[in-house]
Structure formats: C-alpha cells, structure tokens
Amino acid sequence: MSRGWAIIWASFFTTAFASGASQYGFGMFVEPLEQEFGWTRTQINLSLSIGLISGLLSPLVGWGVDKYGSRSIMTVSLLIVAASFLMRAGMTELWHWYALSALLAIGFPGTFLPVGKLVGTWFPATRGRMMGTAITGNNVFGLIGVPLMSLVIQTEGWRLAYAIIGGGVLIVAVAVWFIVRSVPISDEAASGESGGAKAQAFTSSDYSLREALNSWKFWLLLAGVTCAGFSYPSFMTQLIPHMQSVGWGSSKATLVLTVLAGTALASKVSWGLLSERLTARLSFVIAISIMSSGVVFVTLAGSSIFVWPAIVFFGAGFGGIGPLMSLVVMETFGLRNFGSIQGVVAMVLATVPVLIGPILAGSLFDLTGSYETSFWIVSGIFAAGGVLVLSVRTPKESPDETPLDG
Helix, strand or coil: CCHHHHHHHHHHHHHHHHHHHHHCCHHHHHHHHHHHHCCCHHHHHHHHHHCHHHHHHHHHHHHHHHHHCHHHHHHHHHHHHHHHHHHHCCCCCHHHHHHHHHHHHHHCHHHHHHHHHHHHHHCCCCHHHHHHHHCCHHHHHHHHHHHHHHHHHHHCCHHHHHHHHHHHHHHHHHHHHHHCCCCCCHHHCCCCCCCHHHHHCCCCCCCCHHHHHCEHHHHHHHHHHHHHCCHHHHHHHHHHHHHHHCCCCHHHHHHHHHHHHHHHHHHHHHHHHHHHHHCHHHHHHHHHHHHHHHHHHHHHHCCCCCHHHHHHHHHHHHHHHHHHHHHHHHHHHCCCCHHHHHHHHHHHHCCHHHHHHHHHHHHHHHHHCCCHHHHHHHHHHHHHHHHHHHCCCCCCCCCCCCECCC
16 A cells, blocks of 8 residues: 555544544433533533634644644644543543533644645645545544444443544554655655655645735635535534424434435545546535535425435535535645645634524524524525635636735
C-alpha cells in the first residue's frame, strides 16, 4: 500500500472515531446519563452549545496546519479528543460533563481541517473521489458504530462504551503519527499520480489568506457554504420530531434518519468523482439544489409513503456537501494556504447555522404547531446557497479581479 492510500485510511478512521462518535454517537448517551444522574435534557444538550469553541478555534488550527503540517496537528488533536472520551468513563458531576465537552470542542477542529490539505497534496488529480473516501468514516460510524455501542451500553453500561470510543481514538492517534506526512515522497507518492514530490501542486495562482479575505469571491463562497451548513441544525435534527408530529411512531421516525445516513454514505465517492469531471463548484450547486428540492418533497409528503423516496433524494444530495465544501474552497483559492482559508470558513460554518437554525425551527413550531414553515425557509436557504456559489468564478483573475477595496 502506498503512503498516500495509508493516509486516506488514517483520515477515514479519524473521521469515524472523532466526528462520527461525537455527532452520530451523542444521542446514545442521553437517556443513560439522564437515568443515572438525574440530569435534564436541557442540561445535557447544553453541551452542544459548548461546541461553538470548535468554530472559534478553527482559524487558528487552520493556520497551524499550514505552518506546522498536518501530522502534528492531527495527532495532538486526536489525543485531546481521546482524553475527552476516556475521562467521561469516570465522570460523576455535571461540571465534568461540561468540562469534557469543552475539551472535545478544543480537539475537534484539528481532526478534520488537515484532511482536505492532505488529500489535495497526495492526490491532486483524483482529490474528489479521495476526499469522498476519506470522510465517509463519519457515516460509517453512524451505520455500524452506533448500533454496536448501543449494544455495549445496554449490556455493560455507558462508561465502558465511552472507554471503548476513547481507546479507538487513541489507537488512531498513534497510527496518524506514524503514517501521515504532509509532503509526498517521490518513491511513496500515491500510485497513478504524476510528479512525485511535485504533487503538492502549489502555484502562483494560490491565494494568501489576506488576498482571499480581500476578494468578493471569498465572501460569496462563504455565504453559499454557510447556507449548506443549515442542513444539520435546521433539518436533520428536526426530522425525527417532524415525522412524529405528523403521526409516525418513534422507531419508524428514527429509521428515516438511518436511511438518510446510508444514502449519504453511498453517494459521497460519486460526488467526489463528479467534481473531477464538472468542477467542485458546479457539483456543489447541483448537490445543494437536490437538498433544496428534497426538503420540499419531504414537506409535501407529510406522513405518506412518499417520505421514503424524498429522504433518499435529499440524502443523495447531502452526501456530496461534506467533501464538496472543502473541494470548492481548494479549487477556488488553491492549496498553499488552504488550512488558513478553510479555518475561517469553518469558523463561520460552525457558528452561524448553529446559533440561528435550532431557534428558528423551534420558535416556528411553537407558533404554527408544525415544522412545515421552517422547512420551507430551509429549502429557500439552500437554494440561495446554490445561487451564491454559482456566482463565484474559480480561477484567480489577477490583475483584472477587483478586490473589495477597489
């Protein structure tokens, strides 16, 4: 196995244990913690707001990736995440829960921000499909890890489940230290790639962070990508309550989210491949347009059987957003300062939708008694995101490009 492919699999397991366990795995522990400690749902869910720390730290972490390389940032971040999960196995107080949630938020940005630069460095010609492969770990944990850990919780308790997850992250951290290299070595460069050590593909058209921030295309792209970020806090987290509000039982409503996750997983690599053919920008526009239409179809389907094809349709588009968000930033601004630029994008992406989305959905449900109005708004937000990204021109058009300061 070439070094490049080893890095892809290291990234895969990083996203599985870090992103998958913290996002898909959160809900597994709510009832056990509630039952053992008597904590309320509000107290437990408050830890999700602490996750805003991740967004605030993202620009700093992105700069660190450009300055010090991916291996050091990923390893240290994974060790922090591992410590957060391992110490949860021994927590006894509510402040422990909040402190360890903050620790997880500190380590989290460094587990995913380096992946885009690694993929772009080692696989410049096939970065779309490789990006899709690397980040499917998140969905795989949702499909496989969640049922397995749920079984552990039911039979052995939630403390052992946290210890197992923490141990898995620790093993991945050690593997990353020995496997990951930021610069391809000529005799270990990924098979099929040309140029060997030149595979970094740094060019004079690459933007600096200052140039990007002073460009209209950055702010258009940032706004468009942020629109896509409303998918999780404004639609996916509200999907089960929506199905229950239209008359579905808890088990059947939960299955909807499982089908969505499976469809998203199946589509990821295909979206990466399409980005190599059409460009990441056009692929992103298609994916978010499918999401916009999918939300409309789910809303119109109500409690009927047509919900299932609507969810599959939405999931097919949603599967592309993860890899395409990073790819469109890389395609527009280049690879040299990708970490710093993507860090700023991640900061906004991790804060604005989280602050607005759940409040919007909850307040509109309280006013109208359904999620239909908020879903129509989310569909419009997705459509606006597609228009914004479509308006971005990817090549650096110096000296004709007009900066913000004129």
